Amino acid sequence: MQEMKAAVVPAVNAPWELRDVPLPSPGPHQVLVRIHACGLCYTDALMAQGVLSYRPFPMVLGHEGVGEVVAVGDGVTARKVGDRVGLPITQKPCGRCEFCRERHPYSFVTANNCANPILTGVNVDGGQAEYVAADEEGTILLPDGIPYEYAAPTVCxxxxxxxxxxxxxxxxxxxxxxxxxxxxxxxxxxxxxxxxxxxxxxxxxxxxxxxxxxxxxxxxxxxxxxxxxxxxxxxxxxxxxxxxxxxxxxxxxxxxxxxxxxxxxxxxxxxxxxxxxxxxxxxxxxSAHNSPEYLAEALNIVARGDVKPMIDVFPKEKVDEAYNRLLHGQLRFRGVITY
Missing domain, CATH: 3.40.50.720 (NAD(P)-binding Rossmann-like Domain)
Structure with missing residues (x-):
């Protein structure tokens, strides 16, 4: 079995641990993304502290992952190997509930109203890892020229x-x-x-x-x-x-x-x-993300240099240090982990 490194939250209020975990494989309509950077969000802290609870521990958080598509599953048409993509929090709605029948665009509103959504880094493993398998529709293409370290905090x-x-x-x-x-x-x-x-x-x-x-x-x-x-x-x-x-x-x-x-x-x-x-x-x-075209707009504005996120960058080996700095308000202003 192939393995990868991932930042695992083993229990409520526990230190984040860099562990060897199984490498995921892309299923039908999924892509495998080699993560280059993933931002830290205060929502991650609320989940790690048990204030927000969507699944049992241990878990891999991260809904600001960005990287490169390295493999595609059966039926994938919208992405190809080599694409640079971001992984926002709403990966896929269930497509069957009353909310989904209204055909809303993917957003955090979908995450909160769909009966059974797939949420990257929330109810499925997220971007604080070397690889993530995600539905192709749960990714967004990154504009040329935007560094991964800047794209990550822009995704959320x-x-x-x-x-x-x-x-x-x-x-x-x-x-x-x-x-x-x-x-x-x-x-x-x-x-x-x-x-x-x-x-x-x-x-x-x-x-x-x-x-x-x-x-x-x-x-x-x-x-x-x-x-x-x-x-x-x-x-x-x-x-x-x-x-x-x-x-x-x-x-x-x-x-x-x-x-x-x-x-x-x-x-x-x-x-x-x-x-x-x-x-x-x-x-x-x-306001909760509202619609994916706004994410595309935000990424383009950052790519052209009109907005520059202020970030502290940490290697994956220091993920727990970065998390603790988030908890104590010691980041100016976004923490980004590289993988």
Missing amino acids: AGYTVWAALRRAAPKPDARVAILGIGGVGHLGVQFAKAAGYHVTAVTHSPDKHDLARELGADQVVSNGDELKAAGGADVMLHTSPHHETAVDALKGIRPWGKLVLMGISANDTFPLPALAMTSHSFQVIG
């Missing part, structure tokens, strides 16, 4: 924030605020600026003010009052897991403005000020 974090901006559909002269300058937010500033909007970064961390300006923010504020004084925002992208900061920042949203939620937190309570929401006709929008 970049996809998340770009899809949220597209879902909000700001007018051409809109003012866009990015709440939280972390693993997702630092990309949000760059994507919003690349799209031509006036960008305000909202962060409580004074040490991130200069960085936010370097990333392209036209101005930086610390809270909702300062945002209002600086001219407000027509669209605010909430990228942080700390929801209380978003409630405060509503003070700075302009009439008919939109608050777009994408931050995931173990604490899912989000209290909204009803009077302000009603009297200013605010909209609150949930």
Whole structure:
């Protein structure tokens, strides 16, 4: 039996272990991808800690894997050996449930509404390994020139924030605020600026003010009052897991403005000020990847150099160190493991 190296999470809250595991083979309509890089996401931490539970331990996580197709199974038509691909979280819906009968595009909405989806790095093994076998439709072609290390965080974090901006559909002269300058937010500033909007970064961390300006923010504020004084925002992208900061920042949203939620937190309570929401006709929008064309757009924007993910790169032998740095907020801003 052929083997490969994979980062295995053996039990809840256990250290990640680099182990020898069986090498997968591609089944019908599947491709075998040689992983070159895989990003770390906070969702991985929630699963490793047992906060989110989709299958028993041990497991191999990773829904930001990117690499090269090295073999194809029977019936594959959309991919060929040598293709450079990414592996986003939604690999394949069941195709039979009520939701699937409506023929929605693959997205994280599919992941949460299909009766029996296949989710890379969630309910099947993911990209924290040297190889992954996945349905051909659960891959996306990478544009020429994008480094694997930049493509990996774009497959989830970049996809998340770009899809949220597209879902909000700001007018051409809109003012866009990015709440939280972390693993997702630092990309949000760059994507919003690349799209031509006036960008305000909202962060409580004074040490991130200069960085936010370097990333392209036209101005930086610390809270909702300062945002209002600086001219407000027509669209605010909430990228942080700390929801209380978003409630405060509503003070700075302009009439008919939109608050777009994408931050995931173990604490899912989000209290909204009803009077302000009603009297200013605010909209609150949930955003979860939305549609695969937005991932293709995000990858192309990164490939042409308009957005540059800030990453810490680790060899596979240091995967547990990278995971611990994620847990303790010591990454600036995305961790990427190379295989």
